[in-house]
Amino acid sequence: MPTNFTQKFLGFSPQADVKRPALGLADVAIGLGTLTLLYLASRVGAESFVKFNPPDIIPAVDLNPWNLPNYAARSTLRMFIALGLSTVFTFVYAYSAARSAKAERLLIPLLDILQSIPVLGFLSITVTAFIALFRGSLLGLEAASIFAIFTGQAWNMTFSLYQSLRTIPRELDEMGTLYRLSKWERFTRLELPVSAIGLIWNGMMSFGGGWFFLAASEAISVLNHSYTLPGIGSYVAAAVTAKDLKALGWAIATMIVLILLIDQFFWKPLVTVADRYKLELSAGEERRFWVVDLWQSARLPRYAERLTQPLFRWLDRSLSKATAIPPKVRQKPTSPSGDRIYNVVLLLITVSLVVAAIRFVLAEVGIKEVGHAALLGLATGARVIALLVFSTLVWTPIGVAIGFSPKLARVSQPVVQILASFPANFIFPFATVGFIRFGISLNWGSMLLMALGAQWYLLFNVIGGAQAIPNDLREMAASIGLKKSRAWQALIAPGVFGSWVTGAITASGGAWNASIVSELVSWGPTTLKAKGLGAYISEATSAGDWPRIVLGVGLMSVFVVGLNRLVWRPLYDLAESKYRLG
C-alpha cells in the first residue's frame, strides 16, 4: 500500500506495462485483505460508541479466550489511531521547530521536557479531562487511552524528524534554494524522502513502546474510580484480578501473533519501501520483502493507480504552484532587540509556571512532604541506575557477540525486535506471582520489572554498535594478537560506547516511566508495594490527590531532566567527540 501511495502522491511512478493475465492470485489476496481490513476497522470502530455512563455502566471484560481477537483488534485500532496522530503532530511540531529559529528556541527545550515527563503519571489528568469531554460514551476513555499511547510515541518521532530536517545535506538544501523549489516540492521531493528512513524506524520503535502504554491505560483506576476499556490490556488486568494464569497465557500468545502480523504487514513493507530513500548513491543490494513483491505483482493496484494518476499529477502541480517561492525573496535581518524581548518573555513564562507549581505544592502538602517525595525519588533513581549497570553487564557481551557474528545477528535480530515491542507489563503478573511465592520484596523485585521493558534498548543499540565497528579494526586486533581483555579495553568497549550511551538514555527514560507501574503491583487481592517515587505517583493517581500528583510528576521530571543534563549529555558529548568511529 505505501509504495503506490507515495509514488502517486509524488507524481512519479515507473510505467511498467508488462502483459500479464488480467487478474491473478495476488489480486485476490490483496482484494480480500483490503476488504477484511475495512470491515474490521468499521466494526471495531463502531463499538467505541456504546453507551457508557460511569460509574454506573462500565463495559466488562470477558475472560473467554474467544473474545481475544476482538479485544486485540480494538487495541490495535487504538495503536494505529495514536500512530496517525503522532505522525501528524510530528510533522507540524518538527517542521515549525526546524523552520523558525524563534519557534525552535521554545519548541525544542519543551520537547526535551515533554520527553522526560513520566507519561503514566498524567493518565489521571487526561482520563478525567477526556471523560468530561465525551460525556455518555466510551469515546472519552478511548481518547484518553489513545492520548497515552500518543504521548509514548510522539516525542521520539518528532525528535527524529527534527534531526533529519536539520541535517539535510547542505548541498541538497542549497540546490533546493537555488533551483527555487516550491514549498510543496521541497517537502515532497527533498524533506520527506530525506527523513523517511529515520522516521519509519523511529515510528516502528515507538510503536513497539506504545503497547506498554496501551496496556497501562486500558484499565486504570483514577480518582477512586476504576475504568475499563475493552482491549487486550484490560483483558490482562481482568485476568490479574481473577488470578487466571491460563487467560494470561492466551493474552501473551495473542500479543505475540499481533506483533508479528503488524510487523509483516505494516512495518516490514514500509521499511522495504523506505530503502529507496537512502541518501548514499552506492548501488547496493535491494531489500526485498514478500508483501511488497505481492503488491507489485498484482494488477489491481496498478488499475487504481492509472485511474487516480491524473488527479494526483494535477494536485501535485497546483500545490506546487500555490506554494511557489516569489521571485524576490527578502531576507529580513533578525533584529537583536526583538530577539531579546522574545527571550525575556519566554523566560518569564517559564519562571512563573515553575513558581506557581511550587507554591501550589507547598501550600497543599508542605515542605516535609517534598523532602519525603525527594527521598523516594532517590530510591527509584538508585533502582534505575542499578538496573542499568546490571543490564549493561549482562547484555553488552551478548550484544557484542551477536553484532560480531552476522549469522547470529540474522537469527536473533527479529527475536530481539519482538522482545523490545512486547509490552513488559504483560509479564508483570508472572513475576508478581513469583515474588509472592518466594517472599521477595518489591523493593528489589521492581528492579526486575523495570528492566523487563528497558533492557532491550541497551541490547538493541549494543548490537548495532558492534556491527558498526569496522572489520579492519577487528582484523587488526586479531592480527596483532590482542588478548580478549585487552581487545575489550582497547577496541570493543570504546567502539560500542556511543551506541551504549544512546541505548542507556532510552533505557533510563523507559525505566523511570515503568517505575510508576512497577513499584505497585497486585495479584488478585494481594498488592505489593515498593518504596519509591513510582509507587507514590501511582497511589496519588488512584486517590485523586492532586497536590501529590503534581509533586510526584514534577519531581520525577526534575530527576529525569537532571540525570540527562548531568550524566547522559556529558557522556553523549564524550562519545561524539572521542569515541566516534569513522
Place this chain on the structure above:
Amino acid sequence: MEQNTSLLTAERVVKTFPVSAGGEHTVLEEVSLNIVTGEVVALLGRSGSGKSTLLRILAGLVRPSAGRVLVKNTPLEGPNLGVAMVFQSFALLPWLTVQENAELGLFARGVAKNICEHEATLALSMVGLEGFEGAYPKELSGGMRQRVGFARAFVIKPDVLMMDEPFSALDVLTAENLRGEISDLWERGAFPAKSILLVTHNIEEAVLLADRVVVLGANPGCIRGEVKVDIPRPRDKKGARFIELVDYIYTVMTNPQAPVGELPSTDKSKRFPMLPHARVGGISGLLEIVNDRGGREDLPKLAESLRLEVDDLLPSVDASVLLGFAKVDHGDVTIVEAGKDFATAGVHRSHEIFREQLLQSVPFVNTVVQALRQKRDGRIGKDFLLDILDEHFSASEAERQFETLVDWGRYAQLFEYDADEERLYKTEDQSLHDDMTG
C-alpha cells in the same frame, strides 16, 4: 552575446562567523570581484581561503556580514535567481529519475509539462545522456551523475553558471574527460550560460577553463591578485605558455607571501632575458681557454692569468651560461657538452651550434626570425625591434640589447643587418628553415 555587461559584482564583501569561544572568525576580508558577460572566471585557493563561501555569497545563499553583492547593478537580497550551481557532491535526489532531476528547476518555475520535458531532454543530450532519462542516479557512474548535475543547471539557462569544485569527486580520467567536454561546449559557443564562475583548487583546471584566474589567500580569505590566461582556445595542456602559467600559479600558491602579478613575471624574464653584452668572439675565446685548461677553471684565477679584472670576464661568462655552453657555481666556471663542441668545432659547424643554442635560449630571437619570415619583403626596421625592447629595458639598454642581438644573430646566420638603412634582413640560407622547424 553582448560583451562586458556586468553580471555579478561583489563589493568589499566581508564574512565573519561567531566563534564558540567568543569573538569572531573572519572568513572573507573585503573581497571585491566583478563578472562580466562572456567570461570564465576561476576562484583558485587552498582550503581556508573562503572560496566556497564567496561563491555562496554571490549565489545569495549566504549573507555577507558587510559589503554587498550586485546582480546586473541591482543589490542582491535573498537567493540569486540568475545563477545555477553545479555541486561537488552532485546534489542529485536519488529517488528521482535522471529526467526528473534535470526538470527540477523548470518544474519549480511553473513551466508547462511538455516544455519541461523538451528542455530537459535537450540538456541531457547536450551532456551525452540520451537514453538515460528513466535511470536513477544510483545506476549511473560518478561522471554520469555529474553530467546530470550539469544538465539540471543548463536547463534553466542561467546568467552565471557556478561550479563548486565540480570535478573533484570524480576519478582522474573521468574528471579529465568531463572537463574537456565542458570546455568544448564553451568554445563552441553552445554553452547555455552567459558566464561561468568556477571554484577549484586544481591549478590546471583553472588554467584550462578560465579567462581569469583569481588567486585567493587564506586566513582570512582575500583576493591576492589575478592572472589573465591569454592562451587561445582550444588550449593545449602541453603548450609552453600553459605550462608556464601553471608553474607560475603553483609558485604563487605555495608562497603565501609572494605577490600575484597581472602577468606572470617569469614570462617577461624568459622571453626577454637580459642579454649580456658579450661579443661572440669573446664567448668563443673564453670557452676555448677553459676547454684547454681541462674544462673547469676558477674565475678569479682565470682573470688573473689573462691580466683582467673578473668584471671584464663576466659578460662572456654570463653569455656562455645563458646560451647553455657553461655553468657557474661557487666561482668556478665549468664547460658543458655544447660548450665543448662549440669550442672545438670548425668554422661552419660553430655557426650551426651557436644558432641552435641561441634559438633555444633566447625566445625573442625566435620572434624576430618569425617576423622576418612572415614579412613579404623579409626585412624589419631597427625601430620596430627597439619599440618592443623599450617595453622591458631602458632606452640606452634597449639600444645595447639590440646591438648584442644583431651580433649574435649575424654569427648564427639567422639574419643580416644593414647599419645604414637600419634594417634586418632575412638570410637566404635555406637550411635555416629546417633548423626552425626541425
